[in-house]
Amino acid sequence: MPGLDLSHLPLAQQKAIQELNIHPQQDEQLLWIAEHAMNVELPPDWVEFEDDDGNQAYYHAKTKRLTTEHPVIFKYKQFVDKVRKFQERMGTIGRKVKPHLAVIMNEVLNRIYRELPPVTPEIIERLAVLIYIDTTIEHDTTRRLKVAIESYAEDQYDIALQAQQKADMDTFLHEVRNEQIRLEVLNKPDAVIMCTEIEGQPARVKCEQCKDFFSLEGFAATHATGKRKNHTTVKCEQTTCSVYPDQLATCEVDNTLFCDKAYEEVAQRQPHIRQKRKKVLGGLSCSEYPATVAEVLCEDCSDLYCWEAFIELHRRGNRLRHVPLRLDAEGQLYRAGELLPPEECARLIDRARLAREGGPWLAFQDDQLNTYWYHLSDKVTTQQNPYL
Structure with missing residues (x-):
C-alpha cells in the first residue's frame, strides 16, 4: 500500500499520531483517535513542570505519581492498544x-x-x-x-x-x-497504584529515597534495617475498595469502602447492608450535563439532574407534575425537607443509576x-x- 500523505493534517494531529504510535498505513481507521488527542487538557490535581533536564514532567499532588508522559495521552494510548487487540480478536484489522x-x-x-x-x-x-x-x-x-x-x-x-x-x-x-x-x-479514573512489595495491596506511601510506592506493611517489611531505616515517606492518597483493593471505591457504608461491584455482591449475601446509610463518593453527575453534579432526583423519571436541567426538562406536559427529591453532597435524598430512610435512599439512587448506565440487559x-x-x-x- 502506498504511503498515506498526512501533510494536509493539522500539525497537532500529526504530533498526536506520533505520540500514540499510530501507523498511518496499517492504522488508517484509527486516525480519528489522534484527531481527538490533538488538544488535551491537564486533569485536576495534576501539575506540569520542567524537570532538571528541561523535559516536561507531570506530578499528581494526591497520589505523588510522577511521570514524563501526559496523563491523558497515556489513557489515549491505552485506548489505542485496546482497539488494536479488539481488531485482532475480531479479525477486522484494516477493515474500512x-x-x-x-x-x-x-x-x-x-x-x-x-x-x-x-x-x-x-x-x-x-x-x-x-x-x-x-x-x-x-x-x-x-x-x-x-x-x-x-x-x-x-x-x-x-x-x-x-x-x-x-x-x-x-x-x-x-x-x-x-x-x-x-x-x-x-x-x-486513574488506575490504583499498587504496592511494589506486597502483591494485591494498594499503595499508601511513597518512599522519597527509593521513589517506589508501598503499602504500610510493604514499607515496614523493606525498611526495617540498614540504610533504608532512615528513609522518609510521603502519603499516597487513594480511596480504594475494601473487597477489591485494585479498584477505586465509589461508596461508603458503615465506614467500609466499596466499589459498585463489591457493594452489590456483599448486599446479595448480607441484605441488611441495604438498610444502612450509603454515602456516594465523588458525587453523582447530571444526566443532561455530565460535567455538572446532580442536585435532585426525579422519582417519576428515575433520573438525576442538576437544577437547571430539571427545570429545563419539566416545563411542560405531564412532567410539570413531577416532584424532585433534593440530593445532598453525600448522596442522601430529602423529600419535602425530610431525610429519606437509608434503604429507600439507596434503592432510588441505585435504580436511577441503573436506568441511566444500565446492566447487561438491553x-x-x-x-x-x-x-x-x-x-x-x-x-x-x-x-x-x-x-x-
Whole structure:
C-alpha cells in the first residue's frame, strides 16, 4: 500500500499520531483517535513542570505519581492498544468502517420503511464490532450506541424521504466516537497504584529515597534495617475498595469502602447492608450535563439532574407534575425537607443509576412490537423484564 500523505493534517494531529504510535498505513481507521488527542487538557490535581533536564514532567499532588508522559495521552494510548487487540480478536484489522456502516445503515432504514423497530440485537452486535465496542463488557457504551443509531436513523429516514438524499454517516460516527472518548479516556479514573512489595495491596506511601510506592506493611517489611531505616515517606492518597483493593471505591457504608461491584455482591449475601446509610463518593453527575453534579432526583423519571436541567426538562406536559427529591453532597435524598430512610435512599439512587448506565440487559422490540430483553454478555433473550 502506498504511503498515506498526512501533510494536509493539522500539525497537532500529526504530533498526536506520533505520540500514540499510530501507523498511518496499517492504522488508517484509527486516525480519528489522534484527531481527538490533538488538544488535551491537564486533569485536576495534576501539575506540569520542567524537570532538571528541561523535559516536561507531570506530578499528581494526591497520589505523588510522577511521570514524563501526559496523563491523558497515556489513557489515549491505552485506548489505542485496546482497539488494536479488539481488531485482532475480531479479525477486522484494516477493515474500512464507512462502507460497512453504509450497509448496516441501509438495513436499518429499510426496517423503518417497513414500519419495523429500527434495530435488532444482531444489528447492534455487527455495528459494535465495526466501531470497536465489546458488547460483552461495555454495556454502557453499547446502550448509548443503540440510542444513537435509533434516533439518527429516524432523522435520516425523514431526510431521505423528503429530500431524496443518502444517509450521512459522519455525524453519527462523530457522536458515537465522542461518547467512546468520553468514557474510555476523559472520564476514566486513574488506575490504583499498587504496592511494589506486597502483591494485591494498594499503595499508601511513597518512599522519597527509593521513589517506589508501598503499602504500610510493604514499607515496614523493606525498611526495617540498614540504610533504608532512615528513609522518609510521603502519603499516597487513594480511596480504594475494601473487597477489591485494585479498584477505586465509589461508596461508603458503615465506614467500609466499596466499589459498585463489591457493594452489590456483599448486599446479595448480607441484605441488611441495604438498610444502612450509603454515602456516594465523588458525587453523582447530571444526566443532561455530565460535567455538572446532580442536585435532585426525579422519582417519576428515575433520573438525576442538576437544577437547571430539571427545570429545563419539566416545563411542560405531564412532567410539570413531577416532584424532585433534593440530593445532598453525600448522596442522601430529602423529600419535602425530610431525610429519606437509608434503604429507600439507596434503592432510588441505585435504580436511577441503573436506568441511566444500565446492566447487561438491553430492551428491544420484535417485529410484532412486543418488548423483549437481550443479555449482552450471555447473548440470550427473555420476555420478562429483568430489572423489575
